[in-house]
Amino acid sequence: EPEVTQTPSHQVTQMGQEVILRCVPISNHLYFYWYRQILGQKVEFLVSFYNNEISEKSEIFDDQFSVERPDGSNFTLKIRSTKLEDSAMYFCASSEDGYEKLFFGSGTQLSVL
C-alpha cells in the first residue's frame, strides 16, 4: 500500500537555526498538508497546499514557516529560525481529492535545544 514518507525521523537543532523537513506524498495525490503534534497534545493543522500554492494556513504558520514543492515528488516544510516551542512531531499528509482520507507520514520529531 502506498505511504507518505518523511525524512528525517528525528531532527535535533539549536535555537535560531533553520530546519527543512521533507516529505514524499503518495504519488497520485494532489493535496498536501503539514500538521504538528506537541507531546501529549492533539494534532494541529499548520498548512494545506494545492496547485503549487498555499490553500490555507493556521495562526501557528507564521512568517518563520514556509512550504515548497521543489520538484514533482517532494514537499518540504522550512522553519527559518527555530524556537524552543517549535519542538514537536511534524506530520506530513496527503489526499487524493482534498476532501477525504488524509494519509499521514510517520512524522519527524523535531527537538529545538
Next chain:
Amino acid sequence: GENVEQHPSTLSVQEGDSAVIKCTYSDSASNYFPWYKQELGKRPQLIIDIRSNVGEKKDQRIAVTLNKTAKHFSLHITETQPEDSAVYFCAAQTAGGTSYGKLTFGQGTILTVHP
C-alpha cells in the same frame, strides 16, 4: 472556526468488552468525520470515516455513528483486544472554499484494553 471536543480522555476496558468514544463539533458546515488510531510514536492511521449524509458506518469490530442535529459522533469498538490499545482521535472537516482537507482534531482518548 471548528472546535472538536472528545471524551473521555482515558478509557480502560477488559478484553472482550465494548469501548465507546464520543466527540462533538461546533461547525454545522462540517461534513466529513474521520477517526484515527495512533500507537505510541507512530503516525495517525485512518481506521474509519463517515460523511454527513450517512448516520452509521460499520467495519468489522468498529463502527461510527453520526447525529448531525446534535452535532456529535461516536466510535464504537466491540470485542476489544489488547492490540486495540492506542490513542484514538476524532476529527472534523469543513469542505468548501479553500479548506481542502483541513482537519480539526479532538484531544484524543487513551484506550487501554486489559487482557
